[in-house]
Amino acid sequence: MIPTFEASSYSMTPFVDARNFIGGQWVDASTSQTVAVLNPRHGEPIANVQMSGASDVDAAVKAASTAFEDWKLWPLRERAHVMYRARELMTRHIEELSWLVSHENGKIFSEAKAEVEKGIECVEYGCSLPNVAAGNQLEVSRGVSCEVVYAPLGVVAGVVPFNFPFMVPLWMLPQALVGGNTFVLKPSEQVPLSALRMAQIFEEAGLPKGVLNLVQGGRETVEALCDHPGIEAMAFVGSTRVAKLVYGRAATSGKRALCLGGAKNHLIVVPDADLQLTADNVVASYTGCAGQRCMAASVLVAVGEVQPIIDEIAKRSASMKIGEHIGPITNAPSVERIRNYIDQAEKAGAKVLVDGRGQSATSGGYWVGPTLLDGVTPDMPAAAEEIFGPVLSILRVDNLDQAIALENKNPYGNASSVYTTSGDVARRVMNEVEAGMCGVNIGVPVPREPFGFGGWNDSKFGHGNITGWDGYRFWTRPRKITSKWALQTDHNWMS
Numbered sequence: 127m128i129p130t131f132e133a134s135s136y137s138m139t140p141f142v143d144a145r146n147f148i149g150g151q152w153v154d155a156s157t158s159q160t161v162a163v164l165n166p167r168h169g170e171p172i173a174n175v176q177m178s179g180a181s182d183v184d185a186a187v188k189a190a191s192t193a194f195e196d197w198k199l200w201p202l203r204e205r206a207h208v209m210y211r212a213r214e215l216m217t218r219h220i221e222e223l224s225w226l227v228s229h230e231n232g233k234i235f236s237e238a239k240a241e242v243e244k245g246i247e248c249v250e251y252g253c254s255l256p257n258v259a260a261g262n263q264l265e266v267s268r269g270v271s272c273e274v275v276y277a278p279l280g281v282v283a284g285v286v287p288f289n290f291p292f293m294v295p296l297w298m299l300p301q302a303l304v305g306g307n308t309f310v311l312k313p314s315e316q317v318p319l320s321a322l323r324m325a326q327i328f329e330e331a332g333l334p335k336g337v338l339n340l341v342q343g344g345r346e347t348v349e350a351l352c353d354h355p356g357i358e359a360m361a362f363v364g365s366t367r368v369a370k371l372v373y374g375r376a377a378t379s380g381k382r383a384l385c386l387g388g389a390k391n392h393l394i395v396v397p398d399a400d401l402q403l404t405a406d407n408v409v410a411s412y413t414g415c416a417g418q419r420c421m422a423a424s425v426l427v428a429v430g431e432v433q434p435i436i437d438e439i440a441k442r443s444a445s446m447k448i449g450e451h452i453g454p455i456t457n458a459p460s461v462e463r464i465r466n467y468i469d470q471a472e473k474a475g476a477k478v479l480v481d482g483r484g485q486s487a488t489s490g491g492y493w494v495g496p497t498l499l500d501g502v503t504p505d506m507p508a509a510a511e512e513i514f515g516p517v518l519s520i521l522r523v524d525n526l527d528q529a530i531a532l533e534n535k536n537p538y539g540n541a542s543s544v545y546t547t548s549g550d551v552a553r554r555v556m557n558e559v560e561a562g563m564c565g566v567n568i569g570v571p572v573p574r575e576p577f578g579f580g581g582w583n584d585s586k587f588g589h590g591n592i593t594g595w596d597g598y599r600f601w602t603r604p605r606k607i608t609s610k611w612a613l614q615t616d617h618n619w620m621s
């Protein structure tokens with residue numbers, strides 16, 4: 127039994143160690159290896175996480191495989207009813223769940239609450255599946271009907287990153303579970319605690335034992351999941367480097383795979399953009415969750431004369447209070463990495479308009495404040511690589527053609543936005559940028575349910591989107607049934 131999390135402020139609050147949840151039991155991993163789960167605001171451990179090996183993965187797959195035999199027989203509507211009850215429990219515990227996300231991940235409370243709300247929205251999509259997942263049926267020839275039904279795959283798995291410990295698992299679980307699969311989830315070892323409460327909530331909601339299993343761990347655990355012959359499909363969300371590895375390894379063992387990777391999102395600002403809206407929105411996009419979002423703005427492409435907008439962005443960035451308006455960075459190595467990008471850009475000639483280096487809200491935590499770099503050139507690492515921190519690189523171009531060309535040169539393709547009051551400019555950018563999720567006057571263009579979430583190019587390996595209807599299709603396989611009940615005398619080639 128996982129206790130409720132007691133915190134109702136940012137004060138250090140310990141929680142239980144993250145163990146495995148297999149076949150409805152909380153069990154220790156077979157290895158004795160553990161890693162501390164650090165609260166990034168304080169830099170102190172709130173729990174430990176056990177690091178599982180191949181035998182733990184095998185135990186989880188066996189439990190999931192046993193549970194599948196009954197779960198697959200439940201009518202889809204009854205499986206969806208578990209989602210209804212889980213949604214109610216999550217809503218009832220929203221404050222507690224938000225504090226737990228905030229403590230293990232570091233994001234400020236309002237951002238943590240928004241994450242939990244978005245997770246609940248994904249559960250609501252699962253609740254809606256009985257209304258949208260009916261297959262098709264047609265009389266294809268006289269007396270002959272064809273129908274399609276979506277059958278589960280079996281045991282499936284998901285691997286998730288540190289930046290959305292509550293929401294990203296819920297990109298996967300509702301469609302996979304309502305679709306009739308049983309699941310092995312590997313949370314990020316940096317933030318394994320929200321998943322404990324989530325598993326507990328699903329159990330309280332009536333999910334049978336073994337339908338959802340947790341295996342805690344890191345690389346070794348993920349490799350064991352990729353290689354396990356009993357897992358039919360795998361979804362991954364994390365960095366591009368690991369997404370590519372997991373995609374290749376999972377596919378080699380015959381799995382269906384969908385792996386979402388990193389990003390380098392460009393915001394294009396043209397002179398006719400609304401000053402207040404643009405400044406507000408750009409700052410929210412690059413500083414939200416301390417820039418640790420795959421949808422965060424990373425490059426601002428300034429087209430022509432947009433200096434007043436840049437001045438306003440700088441003013442707003444400089445006025446943000448660290449610890450209150452912007453949370454900490456996930457860990458010390460990440461702070462080091464982000465600072466290096468800023469140092470390198472400055473050395474190469476970029477101007478640091480707003481400097482987040484050296485800012486901190488606590489003595490032990492991991493911090494970088496909002497940082498605005500001007501005069502960045504495409505060859506600088508700050509322009510080309512994912513920084514994953516609250517740093518916005520401004521690149522200046524003369525016209526829209528150059529802006530679109532610059533955007534399209536970067537290998538990622540998660541998100542891209544334009545700020546303009548011209549329908550023509552908006553339309554051109556939306557038609558021509560190489561990104562899967564695009565925005566007009568919006569800096570975090572997340573497709574909300576029921577629209578599917580997923581980028582292009584180096585931001586995603588595999589077909590389709592992770593959420594919405596594509597998610598349901600990823601976790602199911604269409605069975606085509608052709609029937610002829612009446613005895614027909616007029617034979618045709620189908621008879």
Ligand code: NAD
Nearest residue numbers: 286287288313314344345348364365368386387388389420
């Ligand atoms: P990460 O790739 O380091 O880790 C993700 C998961 O992979 C974790 O569960 C981790 O334990 C596991 N892992 C780490 N190294 C591994 C290895 N060598 N082999 C196998 N598994 C391994 O990512 P992160 O730091 O947790 O998350 C941040 C990254 O995730 C950023 O790049 C961000 O853009 C990306 N992200 C992308 C999306 C998206 O939708 N495209 C969403 C959220 C985060």
